[in-house]
Amino acid sequence: MNLARPTVLALLLVFVLVPTVSAHAATAIVKRGDGWQLQVDGKPYLAKGVTFSGSRSADYEKDCARLAALGVNTLRTWGTGTETRVLLDAAHKHGLKVLVGLWLRQGRPGAESDDSFDYLHDSKGMKKQFADTLAQVRAFKDHPAVLAWGIGNEVLLNSPDDASKEAYARFLEQVVREVKKLDPGHPVISVDAWTLGVPWWMKYTPSLDAYGLNVYGGGIHVLPGELQKAGVTKPWLITEFGAQGEWDAPKDANGIPREPDDTQKYDAIVDGWNKALAPYVQEGRCLGLFVFNYSASFDHTGLWLGMMSGTSTRPAWHAVREAYTGQKPATALPAITRITVGEVKREKSGTFAQVQVEAKDAEGTPLDVSFAYNFRGAATRHERDEVVRLQATPSPTPGAWLVRLPAVKGPIKLYTLGKDRAGNLAVATTSVALPSVP
Template sequence: MSTLQESHGKWTLLVDGKPYFVKGVTFGIAYTQKNIDLYMDQLVHLGCNTVRTWGVGADTQMLMDSAQRHGIKVMLGLWLRHGKAGMEGDDAFDWVNDTAGREAQWTDTLEAVRKYKDDPALLMWGVGNEVILNIGTEKAKIAYAKFLEKLCLAIKKIDPNHLIASASAWTVDAAYWAKYDPAIDVYGLNVYGAGAAVVDKAVEKLGVDKPYLLTEFGAQGEWEVPKDSNGLPIEPSDQEKYSTIATGWTKWVENKPTCLGGFVFNFGNGWDHGAVWLSLMMKDYKRPMYWATLKAFTGKSPAVKPVMITQYEIQKNSAKPGDWVPISVATSGPSSGLQVSMYFNDRTGVREHRDAIFPLKIKGNLSSGIDFQVPKILGVLKIYVFISDEQKNLAIAQKSFVVTDGSGKVLTAAKKSGVLPLVVYDDDPRITGVEEPFVASGMMGNYDSLTLDLGSTDHPEDGQTCLKVSYNAYVGWVGCAWQTPANNWGTMPGGYNLTGAKTLSFWARGTTGEEKVSFGYGMIDSNAKYYDSSKKGTGDFYLTRHWKKYTIDLSGQNMSNIITGFYFFTSSNGVPVTFYLDDIEYN
């Protein structure tokens, strides 16, 4: 049983009547019956007493059982869908109109509560993660917040013995909880960097008397750091990441009277851009954040000092594909048995590509010097140097670097050059499992009144679903652009080389035959740092009530770099507008 106790402004979490301060990690690692106990052993060594998950699945019971064997509690996540594409994924649930979808989430959530409410490892429920942040319109945010309150009350009725938390990015969601969700017992706040020092004051300003947990905590993330001269977010150094956790925990977490503890992000084992930035491990190599967590929770340091990179420079600011470029790098810690490798990240294109890190060819060694060969991708890249020691510690440093064609103009290059047809939309990606190359992120005009339903089953032209566009206003105009990466208006590298494409085709239909629309591709002019190599549109016309195929001829167009893969505009003249799209593709 988990309860709360408050005395003179000091909040205490009680587990079975005893004080319990959460020393946790987010548990984002893939596990099996063979390795789950090994991971739990590591967490016990780190001084961890709690793990947090984001949702439940087929292997949740395995996690709960192992946690119980190791004396670890679980803040069990109950996932609720997001209303627009964001850091978490590309879902776009309609919280206002999708009654069936809300009912499905209600049913699934309460089924999970009934299944795990009596599990001895359960600490509390974590209902939803940054959902309001990832909803587009105010109407939808309020609809979700009201749903959340009803859901929390239903959970309490089934399980009165465990507290309920929800997780917010900073206090974005919490501002709505304060107004609509009194049933939430503990405010979960995802806070990175020194923001943890003042987030308690931000909660106070909401006018609620609630304790909080840092449901995610670590070094400043990509979304909140300044950018370098090449436009890439400046990633904190390994030393800064270590210090944020090891020192920040004592200064910003343990000494706050309304804080119940927190979760270091993230106990993972991936091998990608996000893992480099925030994961405690990468393929079983221990990152400095792993040892920082040990320091934070126990005050201890590793028996053998791990390797750390103290200096890293790329000796040129830019070069052409195939060139060899020298670097300088220095380390502290062990001086023998070190292994060096280099990788790059191209932070553009579809999620799978922009999150990946790709190996670089290198020559030389730490003693004589190291060079890397510039990859055959134009644009701004992040160049990493990885150095591991014999104890399987991994130090990483990174710098931005420009790959140029020699003209002096920064270009971007294809991620799927020549792969045609390139599908912008054909079926709800949540059904197909295929991540689409462009994101419907470029909102224009009166977009608070715009709803996009990627999974409409209202008579699709082909397949299981079509795309429903609803402009729920009586005046004004609205538009949406499909971009790569999301929200790219020419400030970030990105784009696809669609050289060889002859047409951009799509199917469309209206509901009344009076919907005035225009469609096209390419919106970013060459005066931007990154731009569409061409653009073309249909001009204004009226849709019919029946499906009709439309084609934009690409003959003579420079298709070498398309950032804006598709767009539409529509306007209302006294009547809301609804129309449908399907099978948008380049051929």
Template sequence: MTLAGERAAGGPRRGRTLLALLTVLTLHLTTLTLHADDMAEIRIDGARILVDGRPFAVRGAAGNGPLAELKALGATTIRTYGEDPGPTLDAAARAGLKVIVGLWVGQPRQGADYTDPGFVARQLDDLQAIVDAYKNHPAVLMWGIGNEVEVDLADPAPVWPEIEKVAAMVKRRDPAHPTLAVLAETGTDKVALLRAHAPHIDVLGINSYGDALYTAPSRARGQGWTGPIVITELGALGQWQAAATPWGAPFEPSSTQKAIQFRRYLKALGDEDVGTILFLWGQKQEVTPSWHSLRLANGAWLEASEAMADAWGGHTPGGNHAPRIAWLRVAGDPSAPFASWPAKAPGRVELEASDPDGDPLTATWTVMAESRAAGIGGDAERVPPTFPGAVRDGNLNSAGIGSLSPGHYRLFVELTDPHGAAATANLPFEIR
């Protein structure tokens, strides 16, 4: 996956000239020169990443949320995907974080044509310009080459040499920083193919979700990878893994359920001594506005932050705890996984929630049309329409539903405390 809006056909820089890119990059050159003496020595030692001779634990998130808050949770690293990294590098340096700097390698499924020499040359020139501009920035940890470039290809063989071309260029221009390539899971032979065809890749990145996380490192090792491993996207559950309603709407775990899973996965991966990057330090629409979001659109943080702080020895803002949601269920039928009401019949749901600190909570209820997007790998999606008049008598214990035409919908609840923390849950339903 990636940040919303960064998967336009051909990647985020499609149609952007090298001259325009260089104009943007030169704005940062003076600052970078001033900081060049602060660069740490970064090298690979077997399966470890060393910074100034000491093992460096890669732990953090992908996205663009507040970096000082991420650092306080115990994070060391932020990951980007392919946008101009200058602002993130500067902010990370101020926060005391390192950056996995994403170099976007165009995906064939989005129109990248690796049989076109002109496209290949332009892409390589653009990426070289980024490396040249930022290689001396003290916040650079490594270069993240591509993101799931192989996804949705019947034959991914053509992409491995392209990843190698970029990795070899990076090694020529900046031998001081390791290279990382990101795969969508390990597949049966993806890691072995990357290892065979891209020898200039130092670190393996794996995007993995749900219980597949327990075995991702061992599966990669089983394909012969001996170097460092970073879980470059870690999610509690992917929508492709979730059970669904009869009409195909996947069931999203509540923020409380996700936090339980995050705690388990971070413990297991910590025992494996692999890097962990959670997805997404921010907010995006993907199936729902909350599925992969570690924060709300208004900036409130969720219980996942507590899981991160507990695993990494950090703390949440002010030591606050997020609200907890025990259940959101159909009134009168608590075991129903979804709701189905006749068009003229009122519906109702029940909510059980609490706050560990005893803080007063505010409930915000929203009805949204079920997403019809059939995106792949985190492609940008439009937010479905909402229906402000559909919720009746919404409070901290229940909400009524009415005034809707036949169709498929979701009911969302957001709980917020007075100190910037929140909880989320939603329930798919139909009006028939």
């Protein structure tokens, strides 16, 4: 399940599967014994990927160079836009392929967006989506960086009822067929959360070459077994993956989901690739993985699951490198081992709390500490994802800061951020119940 929608829908996904393909096709999925093999120009290809939101198009070349150095060979996007060709060019220059996303509208407001589309009755809208999708395929199908097409993301998850799911899956089949006619050289997949899309794809969208599955946390160890139980005979990719998501996380005493710590986030990625998926990669059932997400954003989703925060690297950055290359960090990553929030006091000048922090790098050097908050009870989606910096001054007590808290009513998520000299950012979170605003 994806918690964030990129500001610009210009991202791509990777993978391919075609039972029979012409000798001139650049990408194919070829049957091998009881499994499959993804091939590019006739050579085996395993997608070692990340989802890509990027920073700004002017930096795409730098982004692709850095990702290639981590062992990444494929990017996934959710949609196309004015920056798509820039990304494709940058990816190709640095030897990367792209699973190009082709966005289809959500059936109801949900995790993906606040959009809502009626696949049961809006024939005019479906015609427009159909035409727009084919136009994007025509625009990019001959680019050498294209690995495959990823049509739709978690639309079935965000469809209101079975009738709408069936209508969407039938419409998706029409789109898939036409895309494959227009471009027989690149496989076509669709993406949904967990196994929710599987029964609908199997019954109503048989032309898909493979399935794209979004899963987070420990679910990656269970998912392959669930696919076998469902009778899935096509290959699949993990199209989004990271630490346990907010939707699955237990809540603390203030009702705020508990975010995994940095070590747990790191281990989830390395173990997910090396342990959970390795047997199915070897069998030719899993064709690759995309870790969520490469982005420069400083927001709730980015801090929880992202590889970067601004120019700083997060644990997922280093975990991707270890998963894909076996290379561990040269030195231990910085850590925030404890945060303690003192009594919240309201004064004339504002609301304050003393926060005690234990944070250091591998050499025991104190980190550059700062604070921020997120208000999960905000009225709008934008506000619920926003992370706002807080004013803080060192306290006379060693290792403590006097933090000015926001003027909102209800519990907030408090971030303690610690940056080391190498640009690695450690994050620890807790919640604080704020008194009512006068």
